[in-house]
């Protein structure tokens with residue numbers, strides 16, 4: 001130990017006295033990194049070479065650092081525990097080559113082989129190799145397609161974005177398909193990832209939604225040199241779509257109802273997506289209790305349909321009542337469809353013209369029919385008289 005200190009002291013003296021010679025000595029004992037650049041595939045092993053001159057007389061440990069200055073990271077030194085790192089030649093005092101197992105994208109960076117000379121005073125002049133730039137070839141992550149924050153109606157142009165990350169090198173191609181047919185998209189945006197070791201990609205496509213897109217699918221296909229087959233991200237367009245229902249209140253047009261008969265109103269809610277719908281009935285603005293609750297049914301088109309029936313006793317009191325079918329689709333504003341109940345009293349109507357209903361009673365008012373009946377009766381009478389007379393004869 002004393003010898004080491006003595007040597008260091010001598011060395012420092014040398015540096016002070018003869019700057020030229022000293023600088024030369026320092027140059028000679030700098031760790032040698034023969035690799036400028038190394039490219040390695042994620043998951044494989046990385047070898048980083050470093051040698052120091054045999055006749056280096058400066059004592060001190062040799063370490064591997066990743067990065068320099070703030071944010072540097074000790075990759076290997078002779079004392080610590082580094083599970084993924086081993087020395088190629090254990091115990092060598094000139095070869096400090098290391099191997100890093102199972103390389104990850106975040107291992108990318110510049111690696112320095114550094115000699116830390118033991119000095120008497122605090123400020124340590126580092127002897128550092130020129131650095132080896134390591135890049136890690138990595139496949140992109142599975143692409144993810146995202147749509148709008150909320151559902152959009154048919155006819156609207158909606159952007160969809162495909163993202164994938166963690167890939168190296170930068171070369172990536174993105175293809176969009178809608179139901180297996182290619183659609184054009186903007187150039188993908190490629191940015192450096194958080195750790196500066198890999199790239200991220202975002203590609204946007206604009207689709208004008210259609211009603212039938214309830215059954216459509218978007219595909220984002222990513223190709224990269226590290227992939228043997230393209231990666232696909234999918235998006236079901238129905239996730240982005242809201243097709244409002246068309247509503248019809250039957251009977252349409254409304255027809256008058258005979259007093260005390262039952263009338264069935266049907267609210268026909270058609271062609272909507274998603275299937276989330278509630279139908280309520282109101283009588284003169286007051287909510288009614290309905291026993292028959294029908295569920296939305298999915299049609300082959302992928303759109304939903306529902307029929308809600310309301311049975312009403314057409315008492316005279318209900319004449320002129322307004323019935324409303326209120327549809328709330330997918331938490332949107334309610335959509336009201338109204339009809340007015342008209343009640344007719346055949347008995348009373350009969351006194352004043354019997355024009356509306358084609359029942360048996362009103363038919364009797366036809367003179368032609370009366371004539372027909374008279375003729376029929378007359379003929380029958382004649383036949384009876386004829387038969388009677390013949391019987392007596």
Ligand SMILES: *[C@@H]1O[C@H](CO)[C@@H](O)[C@H](O)[C@H]1NC(C)=O
Pocket residue numbers: 065068069070071072073126
């Ligand atoms: C490495 O980082 C530490 C802490 O940020 C710093 O104190 C040290 O000087 C750095 N070393 C080198 C060689 O840059």
Ligand SMILES: *[C@@H]1O[C@H](CO)[C@@H](O)[C@H](O)[C@H]1NC(C)=O
Pocket residue numbers: 259260345347
């Ligand atoms: C209808 O029903 C009510 C109560 O049941 C009865 O009072 C009324 O006479 C009925 N009207 C007709 C036209 O049948």
Ligand SMILES: *[C@@H]1O[C@H](CO)[C@@H](O)[C@H](O)[C@H]1NC(C)=O
Pocket residue numbers: 259316319320342343344345
């Ligand atoms: C129902 O009201 C209409 C118009 O208000 C009227 O013409 C009709 O006679 C009424 N019917 C009955 C059965 O009262």
